[in-house]
Amino acid sequence: xxxxxKGVLTGVHFLDGDHACCEGTLAAGARxxxxxxxxxxxxxxxxxxxxxxxxxxxxxxxxxxxxxxIAIQGAVWGGAKAFTVTSGPGYSLMMExxxxxxxxxxxxxxxxxxxxxxxxxLPTLPAQADMMQARWGSHGDYGIIALCPNSPQECFNLTxxxxxxxxxxxxxxxxxxxxxxxxxxxxxxxxxxxxxxITPRRFTKQPASEYRPFKxxxxxxxxxxxxxxxxxxxxxxxxxxxxxxxSMNVEVQDSLVRRLQEKLKPLANGRALFEAEDLxxxxxxxxxxxxxxxxxxxxxxxARERGIRAGKFRLIQAWPFPEQHIRDLAARxxxxxxxxxxxxxxxHEVERAAGGQxxxxxxxxxxxxxxxxxxxxxxxxxAAAL
Amino acid sequence: MSEMExxxxxxxxxxxxxxxxxxxxRIPHIWCAGCGIGTTVNCFTRALLxxxxxxxxxxxxSGIGCxxxxxxxxxxxxxxxxxxxxxxxxxxxxxxxPELQVVVYxxxxxxxAIGGNHxxxxxxxxxxxxxxxxxxxxxxxxxxxxxxxxxxxxxTSTAPYGVSEPAFNLVSLAEAAGATYVAxxxxxxxxxxxxxxxxxxxxxxxxxIEVLSPCPTLYQRRNKMGDGLETMKYYKKASKIRNGAPTSxxxxxxxxxxxxxxxxDRDRPDYLALMRTQMVETLGDRYxxxxxxxxxxxxxxxx
Amino acid sequence: xxxxxxxxxTVERCKGCAFCVEFCPTKVLQLSTxxxxxGYHPPNVVAPEKCSGCDLCGMYxxxxxxxxxRYAR
Numbered sequence: 230x231x232x233x234x235k236g237v238l239t240g241v242h243f244l245d246g247d248h249a250c251c252e253g254t255l256a257a258g259a260r261x262x263x264x265x266x267x268x269x270x271x272x273x274x275x276x277x278x279x280x281x282x283x284x285x286x287x288x289x290x291x292x293x294x295x296x297x298x299i300a301i302q303g304a305v306w307g308g309a310k311a312f313t314v315t316s317g318p319g320y321s322l323m324m325e326x327x328x329x330x331x332x333x334x335x336x337x338x339x340x341x342x343x344x345x346x347x348x349x350x351l352p353t354l355p356a357q358a359d360m361m362q363a364r365w366g367s368h369g370d371y372g373i374i375a376l377c378p379n380s381p382q383e384c385f386n387l388t389x390x391x392x393x394x395x396x397x398x399x400x401x402x403x404x405x406x407x408x409x410x411x412x413x414x415x416x417x418x419x420x421x422x423x424x425x426x427i428t429p430r431r432f433t434k435q436p437a438s439e440y441r442p443f444k445x446x447x448x449x450x451x452x453x454x455x456x457x458x459x460x461x462x463x464x465x466x467x468x469x470x471x472x473x474x475x476s477m478n479v480e481v482q483d484s485l486v487r488r489l490q491e492k493l494k495p496l497a498n499g500r501a502l503f504e505a506e507d508l509x510x511x512x513x514x515x516x517x518x519x520x521x522x523x524x525x526x527x528x529x530x531x532a533r534e535r536g537i538r539a540g541k542f543r544l545i546q547a548w549p550f551p552e553q554h555i556r557d558l559a560a561r562x563x564x565x566x567x568x569x570x571x572x573x574x575x576x577h578e579v580e581r582a583a584g585g586q587x588x589x590x591x592x593x594x595x596x597x598x599x600x601x602x603x604x605x606x607x608x609x610x611x612a613a614a615l
Numbered sequence: 616m617s618e619m620e621x622x623x624x625x626x627x628x629x630x631x632x633x634x635x636x637x638x639x640x641r642i643p644h645i646w647c648a649g650c651g652i653g654t655t656v657n658c659f660t661r662a663l664l665x666x667x668x669x670x671x672x673x674x675x676x677s678g679i680g681c682x683x684x685x686x687x688x689x690x691x692x693x694x695x696x697x698x699x700x701x702x703x704x705x706x707x708x709x710x711x712x713p714e715l716q717v718v719v720y721x722x723x724x725x726x727x728a729i730g731g732n733h734x735x736x737x738x739x740x741x742x743x744x745x746x747x748x749x750x751x752x753x754x755x756x757x758x759x760x761x762x763x764x765x766x767x768x769x770x771t772s773t774a775p776y777g778v779s780e781p782a783f784n785l786v787s788l789a790e791a792a793g794a795t796y797v798a799x800x801x802x803x804x805x806x807x808x809x810x811x812x813x814x815x816x817x818x819x820x821x822x823x824i825e826v827l828s829p830c831p832t833l834y835q836r837r838n839k840m841g842d843g844l845e846t847m848k849y850y851k852k853a854s855k856i857r858n859g860a861p862t863s864x865x866x867x868x869x870x871x872x873x874x875x876x877x878x879x880d881r882d883r884p885d886y887l888a889l890m891r892t893q894m895v896e897t898l899g900d901r902y903x904x905x906x907x908x909x910x911x912x913x914x915x916x917x918x
Numbered sequence: 919x920x921x922x923x924x925x926x927x928t929v930e931r932c933k934g935c936a937f938c939v940e941f942c943p944t945k946v947l948q949l950s951t952x953x954x955x956x957g958y959h960p961p962n963v964v965a966p967e968k969c970s971g972c973d974l975c976g977m978y979x980x981x982x983x984x985x986x987x988r989y990a991r
Contacts, residue, residue, distance in 0.1 A: 295733075302704060632976070
């Protein structure tokens with residue numbers, strides 16, 4: 230299925246990441262957004278508020294992030310494609326509802342334009358310190374998908390991917406921007422609507438008497454439904470059976486909660502989204518994402534000028550973590566270098582996947598700025614010497 | 616139908632009129648003996664029947680708590696959401712599909728403590744929602760803790776020496792926040808409650824109905840107020856119907872008078888009407904009517 | 919004298935709250951001395967001829983265990 234031209238601003242533009250992300254939501258078919266202002270994410274919904282009344286949809290500024298994060302889910306069950314946007318402190322407030330979306334398998338998108346933390350932190354400066362929170366921030370066992378754009382163009386493209394994955398897997402998807410990518414202005418090419426592939430909502434075709442809102446199909450994902458079509462279905466955050474009815478049965482809990490993670494497994498392996506360069510014969514591989522990957526690109530260039538066989542593995546999809554790829558690489562490289570705008574988050578996943586087969590060298594940064602290429606180069610040189 | 620010997624003839628096709636509205640495969644429900652929530656559900660059922668609403672287009676959203684369990688028993692598109700957040704969920708649901716009649720059915724703690732902020736904003740916006748608050752003056756599901764509606768001097772599990780905080784006057788709060796319909800009844804006033812519920816189905820805007828209900832297991836028991844029946848008799852004795860009374864004078868106390876009635880019934884444009892007026896005024900014919908509910912066709916993502 | 923209406927009781931659902939007994943306008947019901955399987959005393963029809971089928975008992979019953987209806991003419 231292709232995009233509805235009403236939402237597609239075809240052409241070549243000069244946009245920052247926040248604005249490009251907004252265009253991505255419109256191109257993906259989002260016609261409802263609920264948000265709350267928080268730097269550096271606000272521009273996404275400001276642009277949506279400007280654009281949506283001429284496209285045909287609604288933006289509502291809610292009274293807080295708790296309201297915004299659940300209003301979008303009400304809209305999804307009313308038939309909409311919906312998203313909200315926030316940064317650190319708001320993301321923390323949204324955690325309960327991210328868990329609700331995962332538990333009720335509500336397809337929706339949460340955009341986090343990460344900033345310095347913890348707490349109020351550095352509202353106008355970049356960081357990448359919410360990466361673990363994206364995966365584990367809500368209570369209980371569940372899974373999510375997280376994507377990390379590293380340019381305004383990717384903010385556009387990956388937002389569409391986010392909506393598509395949300396529909397395919399019936400899961401909340403996190404768009405993990407950072408303040409730098411969100412506020413950098415670059416060329417963004419928006420293609421014609423018929424060139425944009427959209428995953429339609431997996432509405433059931435079964436009659437109401439047979440449809441079960443939480444009964445998995447072959448790929449472990451249940452079919453979707455919307456209110457008003459006569460299905461008289463029930464959605465609850467309580468542990469529930471296939472009918473959506475609350476259940477306190479231990480087997481029901483086991484099968485539900487395992488399936489919420491299992492259904493995302495294909496993305497951890499063959500379908501993982503990443504960008505690789507010079508992995509053949511590499512002695513060191515730099516694993517990075519978001520704005521840090523742009524700095525790492527320069528560091529890799531400098532390393533290769535020094536004759537180091539340095540490869541790049543850029544995480545486009547941070548969660549599920551592409552562990553199979555890292556495990557395979559670990560068997561044939563000496564070391565991974567993992568620069569991040571945090572004190573070490575995704576590096577733990579690299580270590581876990583590498584399983585001791587290769588050294589893992591973090592290059593941490595407390596946030597508020599970006600790495601200098603020299604800092605990453607130093608680690609690459611150190612890794613090559615091992 | 617009756618499993619007891621009796622002197623009445625029951626017709627073959629006799630059926631409890633409430634059953635078509637319930638998920639009968641989940642009955643019996645979890646509520647205690649003498650709890651009034653089931654009584655309010657009967658009134659809700661009658662209101663749905665009499666208003667001739669298309670039940671496929673009625674959605675019910677609840678929060679967490681004993682009253683929150685109503686959504687699970689009602690045979691409608693039903694949503695059991697998070698504690699305090701039924702109203703913003705219902706907001707998103709309504710805005711995505713304005714054809715739906717969206718009812719929020721939840722308890723006093725859920726709607727007015729954790730959910731208080733959402734209540735006042737939805738009322739301010741005049742969001743077209745029908746909010747039924749079953750007020751048993753306690754957090755019942757979790758074992759009887761103080762609620763913002765627990766009257767002074769009452770004993771609860773978190774105020775074992777007596778509540779010293781003033782309680783909210785819910786009808787006054789609803790009116791002040793902007794609700795277009797405000798009424799209070801008790802579970803004794805079944806006919807009036809059913810009528811109020813029916814009225815709100817035909818009214819656009821933020822409508823609020825408070826229903827006082829016994830919690831014999833916790834609130835009444837801890838405060839030595841008898842069982843459900845004793846409480847119902849108290850409601851009958853202590854209630855004064857004062858339609859149109861000023862809501863500020865309708866506060867509740869531990870054993871004082873209970874003012875019931877329809878206090879507010881006014882008209883003002885609901886959120887969607889206001890939004891549309893504003894948009895058309897500023898955008899003219901550039902304004903595109905919202906087409907929010909998702910695509911079903913394989914071709915282009917639009918409806 | 920024929921009753922205008924009837925009540926039907928689903929004994930096993932009853933929790934013996936006695937709302938129906940108390941609020942029946944014509945005092946058709948009394949709590950039985952018998953028990954259902956949960957140990958509650960369900961209502962008994964003691965004055966069937968007085969039943970008007972008004973269904974106030976049904977409106978009050980929190981357990982959906984009783985309802986009244988008029989006989990069709």
